Amino acid sequence: MKNADIIVIGGGATGAATGLGLVRNSAGKVLLFDEKPGIHRVSRANFGLTTYMCKGLNDTAYADWALRSTYEWAGFAKQLEKESGICVDLSLNGGGEAFLTQEEMQVRVEMTRVLKELASARGSEYPVTILDRADFSRLMPKMKLGEKVVGGMFVKGAGHVNPLFMLRAMRKTFIDRGGKFVPGESVMEILPGKSNITVKTNKSEYGCEKLVIAAGHGSTRLMGRLGVDLHLYPQRGQLLVTNRMPPLLPIPLLRVRQTAEGTFMIGVSNESAGHDVRVTVDVLKDQAQKGIAVFPMLARLMWVRSWAAVRVMTPDGSPLYDTIPGHDNIFILAGHSAISLAPMHAKYIPLWIINGKKPDDIKGFGLGRFNV
Amino acid sequence: MFSSYEEKEKTVTIILDGRPEKVSEGVSVAAAVLGTGEKHIRRSPVTGELRAPFCLMGVCYECLMEIDGEKDRQSCQVEVKEGMKINRQMQVTGDCK
Secondary structure, three states, X not given: OEEEEEEEEOOOHHXXXXXXXXXXXXXXXXXXXXXXXXXXXXXXXXXXXXXXXXXXXXXXXXXXHHHHHHHHHHHHHHHHHHHHOOOOOOEXXXXXXXXXXXXXXXXXXXHHHHHHHHHHHOOOOOOEEEEXXXXXXXXXXXXXXXXXXXXXXXXXXXXXXXXXXXXXXXXXXXXXXXXEEEEOOOEEEEEXXXXXXXXXXXXXXXXXXXXXXXXXXXXXXXXXXXXXXXXXXXXXXXXXXXXXXXXXXXXXXOOEEEOOOOEEEEOOOOEOOOOOOOOOHHHHHHHHHHHHXXXXXXXXXXXXXXXXXXXXXXXXXXXXXXXXXXXXXXXXXXXXXXXXXXXXXXXXXXXXXXHOOOOHHHHHHOHHHHOO | OOOOOOOOOOEEEEEEOOEEEEEEOOOEHHHHHHHOOOOOOEEOOOOOOEEOOOOOOOOOOOOEEEEXXXXXXXXXXXXXXXXXXXXXXXXXXXXXX
């Protein structure tokens, strides 16, 4: 039996950010488990936006959490880059989306109105502006908009990051600060205990005082064996990547962004397809056509590669942060938007895990809300 | 830098950056150009950095060259042909409008 103070199961964006925060706060001996290669790795497949756009429509606490996280990104990246020596290609010039039809625009106008009202009711803001075609076009002088674009929105303070460099930087810093990264082991069984939890993997057995489960859809399997239903569901997204171009698009849109390396990433699809991570021609075609409808120049680029990944969705879209009923030393962290929320996962979630007192601003993100 | 491990009898002539070059028949454009002694075949459109073919099996997209008037071809995936016009992409152009 190998012992630790805290074990984090899941080395993706959520687990790595939380593990990093734990070692930054001198939480003792912390182990970070990452599954063997071959399983779904949604943290390596995402789009890389850092945004609060359209988040929290039915949950003002989440809208607030996402906005605060976006504002934390600059400081988070600066510290991470300093500690790790890895540039994470963060750009915070704002974000946006183009509207291809009046109906699409009306939906976003209404969403923005509701989110602004919710924000003002809690004494905050939702700094999103709806723009007509001409004003939207001025945000990206080097890109010519397609004829169908009727307008767009600008999301102040949002941005994008290279999620792969970010994950690497978080893991490296975790290790450099004394955390122990344990790759290639699968957790088979968790035996809860008041002061000591046993974690059995396919290779070894570990004991810890506190356990953090941030294993994406893998958490469903682990928690199911303890009789806990997390209510997570899979949602597939597919995207395409083009060859590299000089910097042309200064802000990331929901469906198209240009990376720091120059590639264009295209795609914002949502599908119910179980855990199938294959790409499909019809969805890619639709994504490509809509991308080209926004920016006709995309049609002249090469489609270099594409992939699909399965988002970790909660029923209401807000994150899930809770302890397991009857076990206040087993923490569960799950949900979509692990890139946007990484600063919060590194800064606030570790404090909750260390001192055991759940902060007021995340009290609403518990399991109880799904058991009605 | 590179040389052929097997001297082939048959050659074809390609036009590389406007000059004729005799290269082995049946090889890829990327291999042929490297075989002429060129070390770099393009500049990164983002940083202007000098680049060269890397994986030579169609994955990395580092070997992009203009072949018979078409830019950004994966030169490791194209076989040399007699009279083929190949230009290295050493100019960074940002024209996209």
